[in-house]
Amino acid sequence: MISFAVMKTTEICISDYTYELPDERIAKYPLPERSHSKLLFYNRGGISDHLFVDLPDLLPSDAILVRNNTKVIRARLLFRKNGDGARIEVFCLEPHLPAGYDTNLTTTETCSWICMIGNAKKWRGAPLECQIQHRDGSQVTLRAERTGEREGEGEIVRFSWDNPQLCFGDLLELCGVLPIPPYLHRETEEQDLQTYQTVYAQAKGSVAAPTAGLHFTPKVFTDLARKQIPVLDLTLHVGAGTFRPVKTATIGEHHMHRELVVASQSLIKELATTARKPIAVGTTSVRSLESLYYLAVLIAENPSIPVSELQVEQWSPYIRSTSLPNRTEAFATLLRYMERNELEQLIFPTGILIAPGYTYRVVEGILTNFHQPQSTLILLVAAFVGEQWRDIYRHALDRDYRFLSYGDSSLLLR
Numbered sequence: 543m544i545s546f547a548v549m550k551t552t553e554i555c556i557s558d559y560t561y562e563l564p565d566e567r568i569a570k571y572p573l574p575e576r577s578h579s580k581l582l583f584y585n586r587g588g589i590s591d592h593l594f595v596d597l598p599d600l601l602p603s604d605a606i607l608v609r610n611n612t613k614v615i616r617a618r619l620l621f622r623k624n625g626d627g628a629r630i631e632v633f634c635l636e637p638h639l640p641a642g643y644d645t646n647l648t649t650t651e652t653c654s655w656i657c658m659i660g661n662a663k664k665w666r667g668a669p670l671e672c673q674i675q676h677r678d679g680s681q682v683t684l685r686a687e688r689t690g691e692r693e694g695e696g697e698i699v700r701f702s703w704d705n706p707q708l709c710f711g712d713l714l715e716l717c718g719v720l721p722i723p724p725y726l727h728r729e730t731e732e733q734d735l736q737t738y739q740t741v742y743a744q745a746k747g748s749v750a751a752p753t754a755g756l757h758f759t760p761k762v763f764t765d766l767a768r769k770q771i772p773v774l775d776l777t778l779h780v781g782a783g784t785f786r787p788v789k790t791a792t793i794g795e796h797h798m799h800r801e802l803v804v805a806s807q808s809l810i811k812e813l814a815t816t817a818r819k820p821i822a823v824g825t826t827s828v829r830s831l832e833s834l835y836y837l838a839v840l841i842a843e844n845p846s847i848p849v850s851e852l853q854v855e856q857w858s859p860y861i862r863s864t865s866l867p868n869r870t871e872a873f874a875t876l877l878r879y880m881e882r883n884e885l886e887q888l889i890f891p892t893g894i895l896i897a898p899g900y901t902y903r904v905v906e907g908i909l910t911n912f913h914q915p916q917s918t919l920i921l922l923v924a925a926f927v928g929e930q931w932r933d934i935y936r937h938a939l940d941r942d943y944r945f946l947s948y949g950d951s952s953l954l955l956r
Contacts, residue, residue: 551860552794558923560915567942569944570726572737576931577660578942580950584802584927589937594757596908597712598765599955605907606818607766608809610752610826613743614709615647616718617936618730623660630670631660631684634714635749635782636802641801642889643747643779647711651682651703654689656696674717680705684713694800695863710953711746719750723785723947725914737948745804747779754824754910777804778826780893788916795899797867798856798918800893803830807880810834813904814873819872821907821953825919828905832859833892835903838872841879849872849883852890853864859900869904897921898928908954912938912945 545627574580581592581601592600601607617634637646638654646653659665669687676682682705691698701712722738739821742763766773783799790796813820813834822828833854839853841847867875880888895918908926911918912935924931934952943950 550780551895551897552792553898554793554897554921556788556793556796557791559920561915561932561939563915563945567939567943567945568725569946569948569950570728571733571947572756573855575759576737576741576757577762580941581758582943582950582952583755583955584930584934584952585955587930591941594706594951595762597762597953598769599823601766601771602767602819602907602955603769604769604818605771606812606816607753607757607771607773607821607823608831608907609740609758609773609775609823610744610778610780610830611740611742611744612748612777612779612826613746614720614748614751615746616714616720617670617749617874618719618721619686619717620716620719621672623664623670624668624820626664628661628664628868630662631664632670632699633658633660633749634699634718635666636779638693638698641742646719647714649747650676650706653710654698657699658696659688659699662697663809665707670854672717673706674713674724675942676705676708682708682713682716684717689732698942701879701919718752721782723750724950725785725946737906744775745777745779746800749782750780751786752778752780752824752949753949754946757951758823770813773820774809776806776809776827776830778802778830780826781784781937784919787914788918793895793921796895796918798895799891801826801829803888803890803892805830805834805888807877810873810876810880813898814870817858819860819906820904821909822905823909824923825908825910825913826851828908828922829896829911831904832896832902833890833894834876834888835869836894837888839866840874842844842875843866845879849885852888854890854892854894856893857896858899858943859894861936866903872903874945896925898925900925902926903954906955909938910954911947912943913949914946921953927956
């Protein structure tokens with residue numbers, strides 16, 4: 543039986559969540575100083591204009607920031623096919639074997655990834671090879687082989703190389719290209735290697751940056767510490783699906799991409815005991831925190847559920863029939879589960895879709911950039927602030943805010 547909450551959300555027309563975004567308002571490059579970007583402050587219906595350096599003074603004194611410490615990898619590999627010299631791009635989306643990001647990136651000799659393949663029609667039969675110049679002057683041959691297997695929207699590609707002293711992460715650093723958003727309509731440049739990473743990026747695995755975090759500098763964190771506002775880390779490895787437009791008329795027909803969340807026991811313990819208001823840095827942190835809540839609901843329903851079966855589905859928040867705990871109880875449930883299973887981390891996939899009709903359970907504030915029209919990220923914002931998302935975006939357009947990944951940001955409170 544489909545609940546009213548699901549029906550209400552699935553019937554949302556994506557065409558109702560659009561706005562006119564002129565190309566010149568899309569920031570093609572970042573500002574020279576990260577924290578000098580504009581910051582729109584939305585607080586209980588009021589809107590005001592600031593700079594990002596003002597953030598510590600705008601946050602509630604009882605806030606706690608939660609940020610995504612993922613690091614973008616050089617996930618695009620470019621090959622030339624023997625014979626006609628056709629250019630083939632292999633875009634590494636998600637590790638296949640070994641399945642873990644850390645174990646895959648540190649493996650030697652061979653591994654496989656779920657990939658998107660550019661110019662795939664030109665690649666039939668023989669594996670592709672490219673010669674890589676190592677920093678010590680030696681040559682390394684990297685081979686890519688199509689397995690014929692598919693997973694989701696990607697294809698499994700097996701990689702092998704002839705220098706066991708190098709791990710796959712080393713090879714990506716040597717020859718991979720850092721992916722930047724397709725709507726920038728330009729090639730990756732040297733400066734992107736620095737500017738398209740947060741200053742706190744640590745856990746390698748994303749193919750896109752958690753862009754709300756790009757505005758932070760060490761000084762901003764120093765000012766936050768002076769204000770006694772704690773900062774917590776979690777990890778969500780951002781996939782290419784974050785750029786995928788909604789192509790269906792209604793949200794119910796849209797298949798949400800799945801991404802891997804990693805949450806430490808220390809994070810869970812802090813959120814189980816703090817009375818502070820969680821402010822999510824970016825939509826990836828929003829999705830992670832809200833997914834943790836529904837993971838707790840899943841565990842409450844089935845306390846003995848195996849770790850391998852932990853996941854949050856697209857419609858999980860809308861169809862759960864059990865009584866829902868509050869935030870403190872939810873994180874206490876997660877903590878007890880981790881202790882029973884001797885887990886230092888919770889690692890699970892989430893496909894959560896946050897759209898109008900969703901009730902926020904954890905997040906009490908969002909720090910986020912301005913998103914593409916008719917995107918699931920606009921829906922996430924609209925679920926938080928309601929129809930006033932239109933006023934927020936109209937204000938930003940009227941006052942020359944810069945949009946999308948390298949653009950300005952907003953702090954949303956209610």
